[in-house]
Amino acid sequence: MSVTTLHRPTHRDALEALSAAFERGEMVTVFGRCTVEYDGRAASSLGAGDRLLILKPDGTALVHTDEQRTPVNWQPPGSEHRVAVRDGRLRVRSERESPAETLDVRFERVHQLSALPVTGGRAVDVHGSEEDLRQRILQNPDLVEPGFEPAATERETAAGPVDVFGHDDEGRPVVVELKRRRVGPDAAGQLGRYVEALDREVPDGAEVRGMLVAPSVTDRARELLAEKGLSFVSLAPAAADDGGVAGAASTASDADEA
Amino acid sequence: MSVTTLHRPTHRDALEALSAAFERGEMVTVFGRCTVEYDGRAASSLGAGDRLLILKPDGTALVHTDEQRTPVNWQPPGSEHRVAVRDGRLRVRSERESPAETLDVRFERVHQLSALPVTGGRAVDVHGSEEDLRQRILQNPDLVEPGFEPAATERETAAGPVDVFGHDDEGRPVVVELKRRRVGPDAAGQLGRYVEALDREVPDGAEVRGMLVAPSVTDRARELLAEKGLSFVSLAPAAADDGGVAGAASTASDADEA
DNA sequence: GGATGCATTTCGATA
DNA sequence: TATCGAAGTGCATCC
Incomplete structure (x- = not known):
């Protein structure tokens, strides 16, 4: 053939x-x-x-x-x-x-x-996706914040499934939204919707915290996050020397990179 | 060759x-x-x-x-x-x-x-885009709402450029966000950001109205619009018999189609 | 089949 | 160049 x-x-x-x-x-x-x-x-x-x-x-x-x-x-x-x-x-x-x-x-x-006549494999193996970022966080939750404890992934809310749901070192509920690359205003809005939805679902008075985890943010997105009282954590799917994928890692809660 | x-x-x-x-x-x-x-x-x-x-x-x-x-x-x-x-x-x-x-x-x-050896045109002519929808509205603003008067397109705000900005029949400022197809929660969030931004920019007390113009909305998007006090208008880029593009037109302010 | 969100999105327009 | 949003987005997943 x-x-x-x-x-x-x-x-x-x-x-x-x-x-x-x-x-x-x-x-x-x-x-x-x-x-x-x-x-x-x-x-x-x-x-x-x-x-x-x-x-x-x-x-x-x-x-x-x-x-x-x-x-x-x-x-x-x-x-x-x-x-x-x-x-x-x-x-x-x-x-x-x-x-x-x-x-x-x-x-x-x-x-x-x-x-x-085409034959042979079609399955491509991709690394550096949002899923990799999630794995990275589940392996080492302190990357999000010292004391962070993941409880569930894809947790359902009225606003849709939350990437990672957990609690901080004081037991407050935390919503984590992951992005594999630099984020704009849309991601801030998305996280805001999740936090709002969970705020209603969580009965006790504890306020729900929202954290956006991505390599970096745009200025406008940063403003939006600030307005809504949401945090940002700079983190990439893989460390630069850990899988060949570009992107630096840092855990400073309000630092980012250009 | x-x-x-x-x-x-x-x-x-x-x-x-x-x-x-x-x-x-x-x-x-x-x-x-x-x-x-x-x-x-x-x-x-x-x-x-x-x-x-x-x-x-x-x-x-x-x-x-x-x-x-x-x-x-x-x-x-x-x-x-x-x-x-x-x-x-x-x-x-x-x-x-x-x-x-x-x-x-x-x-x-x-x-x-x-x-x-490739030669010849590469310019494809596409109809039924968001731009067509905008043209349709500028030609006949009543499709948005009787008495609607467009004032500017791509009007700049702190949250980004607004598709169509104008005033309703009572002189209230109106932000119109256009989508060529059925919209989800993201579009509602986008419109909400624009309205919020303009609410701050417009000095006088008149509240800014937000209108999402699209062929239809999802349930969750509809809820979000309601929460934020935004309206929806069902309208497609072109009438079904007006350009071969699928999609019905209707001006009912709170009607849509499956 | 619809809804939702990720994607090595791609792409164009704009500041 | 970076940002932002549209696109006939495509695509998987979950309901």
């Missing part, structure tokens, strides 16, 4: 090759001059030009130009690809329902078409 | 073809059995398997498997691609600074390599 490639195929030959590749569950690339129309959650139109179309067996469609990481047009997994020759053009239509959306790629000319 | 393709090239031939393609500013696809290592904002590792590597002349690198819309690994535009043969493997390294990150793709075997 190997790569099948057609150079400057007729539309009819391209159609047959595409159908055969779909049948075999292969990934397909089509490079050629085309227009692209999308209609669904929004609507878009793209004039003629040379682009690379990638069709995956899971229903994903990607249209790439020679710039940007993001495809200029696409269709999510779960869509259905169909091919036809109409008005002298090779039309590839990718469609899905719920939400209803359609991607139409019309090739005036196909420069190259390849069917790629 | 046309597509250059190599089938099962030697690593040395692949290296030469890649270098030549970079030189010519062409986009390149490499399909083969490889491992991938990433290190930068996070870190990741991917075992051996067949994948499609796309290298763009703007410095973008994408590694795609046969599933998902999102590449399994990537490097953003502005990175620099380099090629080498080491330890019997073809190594493609894509690197950038600020933030420092590196993507390493090591091919044990290259099934196919293509250099694609």
Whole structure:
């Protein structure tokens, strides 16, 4: 089993090759001059030009130009690809329902078409996520604050699940919100919502404390935290020399870094 | 000028073809059995398997498997691609600074390599964005509320720029936050921050009203809006029969749709 | 299927 | 360059 490639195929030959590749569950690339129309959650139109179309067996469609990481047009997994020759053009239509959306790629000319038999692992191992930061804290709660004792993760509240819930050295309830990178105003708002929600749920008079744990904060976020009486702790998912991931660690309760 | 393709090239031939393609500013696809290592904002590792590597002349690198819309690994535009043969493997390294990150793709075997000369438009025309929603409201402010009079867009506040600022039929200041799709708690928080900020800036006693304009809201967002005394108006970027974009329009101040 | 929040989010606009 | 917010965000998870 190997790569099948057609150079400057007729539309009819391209159609047959595409159908055969779909049948075999292969990934397909089509490079050629085309227009692209999308209609669904929004609507878009793209004039003629040379682009690379990638069709995956899971229903994903990607249209790439020679710039940007993001495809200029696409269709999510779960869509259905169909091919036809109409008005002298090779039309590839990718469609899905719920939400209803359609991607139409019309090739005036196909420069190259390849069917790629893909095998092998897809599972990528990522380090330095928010989950790693949580593990780090559960292993060493003093990083949040001396005497901090975690009680639960993903604790449910009316405002949603709290990353880490616990108590400080005086027994006061503490809500910890984790972010793997520098945070803006949204994170401060999120933490505020959690604290407010728990303030109502916790019966006894003890006030709920809120702590944002992240590598750093923006000025505006810092102001918001101050207004709401929330704290910030500078901490990254992994120490710089502990996993190759950039980011310094510090436990000063009101220090951060640019 | 046309597509250059190599089938099962030697690593040395692949290296030469890649270098030549970079030189010519062409986009390149490499399909083969490889491992991938990433290190930068996070870190990741991917075992051996067949994948499609796309290298763009703007410095973008994408590694795609046969599933998902999102590449399994990537490097953003502005990175620099380099090629080498080491330890019997073809190594493609894509690197950038600020933030420092590196993507390493090591091919044990290259099934196919293509250099694609890309030309033509890249500008896609998208309809149904938040900007369209704003235009719709400026054209017909009554859609927000009878008597609403827009005064400024992107009005600056201490909490950031407000989508639309204006006054109601009684002269009270109104902050309008627009969303092109169904909104959750974050949008309610965002609007709340703007209203609070303006409440301080506006000197006279008139209380600032906040209105969230979107196709619909989630329950929790609705509760948050109620708590903060903010209103909701159901409105989509375009009427369903007005631009092919899904979404109904309605001006009921406290109605929405599932 | 909807809701919620993380993401190597990406991306553009702005100060 | 950093900040901020939009995006056809994508995506997993939990209900």
